[in-house]
Amino acid sequence: MIRFFLAVIFAIILVSPPIDNYLDVVMARHVLIQIPSLLLLGYLAGIKKDTSGFNPYGLSGLIFFTGTIIFWMIPRSLDNAVLFNSIDQIMHLNMFTAGFFLRSSISLIPFMVKGVYLIQSIAMSTALGVLYLNYPSWVCAVYTIEQQKETGCGLLFVSAVVFLLFVFWIIKTLKK
Amino acid sequence: MRYKFFKWIFPIIVLITWALILYWWTLGFKALTVFSYSLKAAGALPRAVPNISLVNHLGKNIDISTLKGKYIIVNFIYLNCPSVCHFVSSKIAEVYKNIEKSNKNMLEKLVFITVSFDLERDNPDLLYHYWLHHGALKEWQIAAFMPNEAPFIRPKLEKIGVYIFRKPNGQYNHTIYMFLIDTKGEIVNVFDPSGDAEDIAIDIFKVIK
Numbered sequence: 001m002i003r004f005f006l007a008v009i010f011a012i013i014l015v016s017p018p019i020d021n022y023l024d025v026v027m028a029r030h031v032l033i034q035i036p037s038l039l040l041l042g043y044l045a046g047i048k049k050d051t052s053g054f055n056p057y058g059l060s061g062l063i064f065f066t067g068t069i070i071f072w073m074i075p076r077s078l079d080n081a082v083l084f085n086s087i088d089q090i091m092h093l094n095m096f097t098a099g100f101f102l103r104s105s106i107s108l109i110p111f112m113v114k115g116v117y118l119i120q121s122i123a124m125s126t127a128l129g130v131l132y133l134n135y136p137s138w139v140c141a142v143y144t145i146e147q148q149k150e151t152g153c154g155l156l157f158v159s160a161v162v163f164l165l166f167v168f169w170i171i172k173t174l175k176k
Numbered sequence: 177m178r179y180k181f182f183k184w185i186f187p188i189i190v191l192i193t194w195a196l197i198l199y200w201w202t203l204g205f206k207a208l209t210v211f212s213y214s215l216k217a218a219g220a221l222p223r224a225v226p227n228i229s230l231v232n233h234l235g236k237n238i239d240i241s242t243l244k245g246k247y248i249i250v251n252f253i254y255l256n257c258p259s260v261c262h263f264v265s266s267k268i269a270e271v272y273k274n275i276e277k278s279n280k281n282m283l284e285k286l287v288f289i290t291v292s293f294d295l296e297r298d299n300p301d302l303l304y305h306y307w308l309h310h311g312a313l314k315e316w317q318i319a320a321f322m323p324n325e326a327p328f329i330r331p332k333l334e335k336i337g338v339y340i341f342r343k344p345n346g347q348y349n350h351t352i353y354m355f356l357i358d359t360k361g362e363i364v365n366v367f368d369p370s371g372d373a374e375d376i377a378i379d380i381f382k383v384i385k
Contacts, residue, residue: 052183059187067194074202075209079341136370137260141210141341141349145259 007045011038015092024082027140027147032154035072038095045096046103057113061105068098073128075139082142111173115166122163129155210339211351215366218337222362225355226332230291230319233303238289238319241361247286247384248357251369252338254294254348255302263369264352265290269310270373275380285384288316293329293340294348295321336363356383 013019014037023034055061071077072091081091109117131139132152138145199205207213228240240248251268253261268288275282292298303318310316321329333340340350354376356365365383367376 054183054186056183056187060190063187063190063194067190067198071194071198071201074198076207076213077201079210136263137352138211138349139209141339142343143349144347 004045004047007041011041011045011092011096014038014041015089020088020092024088027078027143027151028154030078030082031151032158035095038092039099039102042096042099043103044099046100048107049104051104052108055105055108057110058105058108061101061103062109062113062117065098065102065105068094079141115170118162118166122159122166125155125162126159129153129159210341211353214334214339214351215337215353218335221366222358222364223335224362225357226335228291228332229322229325230289231300231322232289232317232319233300233307235300237322238317240289240357243287244361245359247359247380248289249286249354249367249380250289250291250357251352251354252291252293252333252340252350253352254292254350255298255306256294256347258347260352264354265306265310267369267373267376268316268354269313271376271380272311272313272316274373274377278377279381282381282384283315286315286380288313290316290318292318292320293333293350295323295326295329337366356380358383 014023014034020034023029051061072081072095077087077091081088106114129152132148132155134152135148139148143151202208203213203216207216225240230238230240232238240250249268249271251264253264255261268290272283272288275286292303298320300320303320307313307316307318310318325332330340336355337353338351340348342348352369354367354369355363356367358364365379367379369376
């Protein structure tokens with residue numbers, strides 16, 4: 001319960017105007033700090049409860065999480081989140097709840113599905129990083145080309161780190 | 177058995193809901209950026225171009241409607257752009273030279289117009305220097321909106337399918353597409369200048385028979 005309240009409090013601080021504005025104005029901060037932080041805080045606030053009755057193999061939580069990520073990675077969605085406060089708040093809530101539901105789903109997801117999902121996610125974020133680095137024009141209307149390239153670099157770095165962690169996780173799981 | 181089926185209903189509903197939301201938001205998975213969204217939202221091709229009154233780099237007034245009878249490639253920039261607009265202009269110069277090299281007669285039917293939407297800063301003098309810098313190509317006009325068009329610039333650009341966003345520092349992010357207007361004054365094709373200049377020239381040839 002304490003973990004839940006702490007996560008909610010930190011999430012509220014993260015989306016409060018001065019911090020939210022600071023994070024929203026730069027693409028790398030928005031994509032690489034605010035969004036993952038909200039997902040993580042939602043996950044930490046989540047409850048490990050048996051939801052297999054309506055969440056077979058964790059699918060409902062995984063689909064909701066995936067849909068959330070896909071939707072808010074669309075450049076137009078990011079633009080609207082920066083331009084319109086109401087859409088920004090919807091994004092914050094959506095990210096938090098996606099992390100929240102993922103917590104109760106993750107233990108239900110089979111090992112192979114987790115593995116394949118992670119590989120796909122790493123591949124997608126690498127592809128996105130390459131696109132942001134190399135595309136000669138803006139994908140988002142509210143950010144500059146330089147910010148786009150920075151975000152591309154950041155995504156490639158994060159993909160590499162996640163890949164290494166994934167390899168350690170596989171080795172650790174196989175050793176068991 | 178019934179219970180086993182029931183537990184699958186929820187993830188199916190979540191999947192269908194997200195698929196529908198994404199389909200709606202991206203106009204059928206075809207518009208991921210505000211630029212492509214504005215283009216699609218402007219309507220299907222061919223579509224009419226609103227009448228636009230411009231002043232070109234030679235200080236001459238031109239009306240898009242008076243150029244009916246010629247094919248027009250039009251795109252939109254502003255001269256204080258730090259990078260992208262100059263990349264697009266360089267690409268246009270490449271396309272022009274490609275057409276000139278392959279079929280010079282085509283240039284009698286075709287005119288390139290690059291329009292600045294930055295009324296505050298871009299005047300005919302600056303447009304002229306920009307035209308000189310990019311090769312002073314005969315059938316390429318660098319123009320700006322007439323001052324009396326100021327209240328109508330955004331609605332007219334929206335009708336064409338162009339999105340512009342002015343950032344707090346005075347810079348703009350905007351659509352970079354090139355629009356091919358036929359002799360009847362209708363947009364018949366849209367090109368992404370990030371593509372190959374030769375491919376763009378070939379696509380233009382296909383339309384201008």
